[in-house]
Amino acid sequence: MKRILFTILVLSIFFLAACKKNKNDFDPNQKYINGAFISNEGTFGSGNASVSFLDFNSDSVSNEIFMDKNSRPLGDVLQSMSLIGSNLYCVVNASNKIEVVDAKDFSELGAIEGLDNPRYAVGAYGKLFVSEWGNGGQVKMIDPITFIVEGTIAVGTGPEGIMVHDNLIWVANGGGFTVDSTISVIDPSTNTVIENIVVGYNPKEMTVDANGEIWVICNGYVEYDANWNIAGQKPSKLVKVSAQNLEVLKEILISETLHPQHIDISPDRKTIYYGGGYGFAGIHSMHYANETNTQIIAGDKYFYGFNVNPDNGDIYGLEAPSFTENGQLHRYNVSGEFVKGYEVGIGPNSVVFW
């Protein structure tokens, strides 16, 4: 087993080395060098998903960078983006495709088609692993260079966040339109689910702390009666999972009635941030070890998504006031102080730092 894992690890390093073009490598045509790509969902059914770029050097935002470069729309509902080397994989949910671009200038490299409600993607072991809601919940394995689908692994309902840690692929089964309470753990050497760990209601995303343990944000959910009155609620939680033993170590109640969806972590992996989604005010932080809340950033704002800059710890809160107008990016420093606001595209949901 160890030999197999070692072989996979070596192959992965070779693969990543082969396809990774460092952003700082000199390239006279490189347009995007030091900044952040913002994923803007757009309006469902309108085909107006877009990508914005915040240039750290000029401190300004360029919107519509895919359309500007390629003279065509990105598609319908950009759910997420994932980097492998300088290739940026844009997961376009309602168009059932992944558009692949060169992050250096956003020129198109092709599209991965034939997907079924794709949500999030992560590159590992020479493959692109994509969570999909189709067929009751699955992960597709795709060659990131040829774009050929190589296999499918069934997971839980409505899989969302997907990440690589400790030689395993971790998938949060977010419940889709219904309910799930598990994360699926995939062994990439056999492409099988080796464990479904029960966490809390509707786990959406995960992150890894300084001790190498997994933190899962469980959204909970709201039950309605026939008249649209709230009949009951399942609580939102942070759940800590042992990456070693694949078991739950701790559950921390966030709220019985509020339902944050997103999680991220500070550059030193000691401060966990959670928030975003609907009706949850601000971005909350918590120390990974003593599990005390340290601060609430922008407690008067309702962010649709957020991310933390892994280089300096700045927090990027994303506001989507409606899905017909442009959204806002609010940047906060590590102390939670507002730094600057920027207009981005319609329905901003996440940031990929570059």
Next chain:
Amino acid sequence: MIMVFELTVNAQVQKTDTIYTFKEIVIRSSRLQNFAVGSSLQKIDSLSLSNYFHQSFSDLLNAQSLLMLNSYGSGGLSMPSVRGGGGTHTAVILNGVNIQSPMNGSSNMALLPANLFGRVDIQYGGSGTLFGSGAMSGAIHLESPDLFQQTNQMKFSFATGSFGLKNYNASAKIGNESLASSFQFYQHKSENDFKYHNVAKYQTPVESQTNAGLNQSGFFNQTKIKTSKSSDLSSFFWYQKFDKELQTLMTASDTSRANQTDQNIYAILRWQQSASQMSLSAKSAFINDIQKFVNPVLAEPITNNRALSIINEIEMKWMPGEKQMLNAGLNYTYEEVSSEGYRSLANRNRISFFLSHKWLNLFDKLDIVNSLRKEIVDLGVLPLVYSMDLNYALTNDIDAHGNVSKNYSLPSLNDLFWRSETFVSGNPDLKAESGWSGEIGFSEHIHATQPSIVLEQNFYTSTINDWIVWLPAEMGVWKPENKKTGRSQGMDLGLKIEQDLNRSSLQLNVKYNWNSSTFNEGESEDLPMIYVPKSILLINVVSQFEKWNLSYDHKFVSRRLYDHAHYLAAFHMGNLMLNYSVEIFGQPLSLALRINNVWNVDYQIMAWYAMPPANYMFSISYRIEKN
């Protein structure tokens, strides 16, 4: 069919050197013709109706009017937009009955075959007092042919064209001046598998449109009975089944598998009695729309909906003298929707009372109409709406008209009660949208010599408050709210030239609309409305030479926002029609060739729904008439 009575008053004005008929007043039962004297009206002429005989009503309106038909692909859902209003702000009145769906508040113009109607009028601007909820930006009036005016006849027609188009039509009318009936059967099919350059995809591949086919068939019957010297009873029955594949979006990487089947029944019964100065009419309508939506990729792949409207109306007209006319009526409408998207049956009862008073020919120059309407929905009372219309003869050849109208539009039952397991929810607390509209216009008739020329100018403004929009709320659940205020200003210009020559005639009709529509959501700044162009230019040319008829329709639509950041490109659309008529066994045979999108323009009406390139249709029609 709709006439209760006709009373003709000839008002003659004598001048020093000429006698001319100032105005011939024909009092008909149509509320539109009698009381909308301050509105801009457009009548679609019979030749245009004939040119679009094998097309949908959406195609006809698109080519012949200043309306925007927001079509979701070829043959797909098509909602009219007038002067910046939304799909729910244009009332569609069929034989005096509003057929807007209680479920979604709009009418799908693609469902209506253009050949069912004998008369089509478009009313630009609000008319909530006359036609009730929904008539905020405009109204489309459809009338089936008057059987007592038609000769007995049989007609057969067949059309074939690009992308698998086939159209079959058979109709007959029999009867006399006491009893007449007509029947019509039709079927329309198309694969819509046209090729287009997919500009939304990597390397702009040439693709064949997928999942866009349609199959439409129906039956139509009208009967009219003269029940006494001064009364008649008429019935209208129409059944249609429309299977429509919901076409694959240009941005989609996989083929759509969604489809929708609509089955519609429209039944209208109308009785009319007239005396010398008074008329009374009563009508009942039963409208049942059954809809099945299938999309295998959704969590709930099948949704069955049924929308029922039962409309009863009694209306009285009275002319107390030569210069006054009164119209009063009471309308009771029951609406019901059952849907798997609702948790339970949704229904509502609506009662409205309407009253109009008209001064005719005051000072031999002026018509004034004042109107009121009050509606009660279940136990909720809507504000009184009122309007004033004026028409004034400035000179022998120049008319001025204007109106001010308060209008409203009820939330649809979807807006109120939709509740599925997915993230969409109705809002029972919604208010009715309300607003004002007003316009002033002029028309000049230059007809002393050939060619005859008519010029028209209309200037309008309108406001819609509490505009209902769907927005994401708690937990990602989308809910409708009374959020927006919409404002529109603009002008319509028209030029019509007709020239009759020896054995031929030429007609040119040019219309232009400039419109500025914005909306506001409370504290935000005004934003331009989406899918509303600044400019629409319409050119219709008809030339006739003996048995030949050549027509060309051209429409220019300026660029339109499809969200608040992106534009759809402006486009020109031209349709060419050539018609030849010949007599076979003494009866008219008509051969027609039409080329749609003659300039082969790549365009989109709704974002990322591909539209067909240049395509043709050939048709043959044979009519056997007996006088």
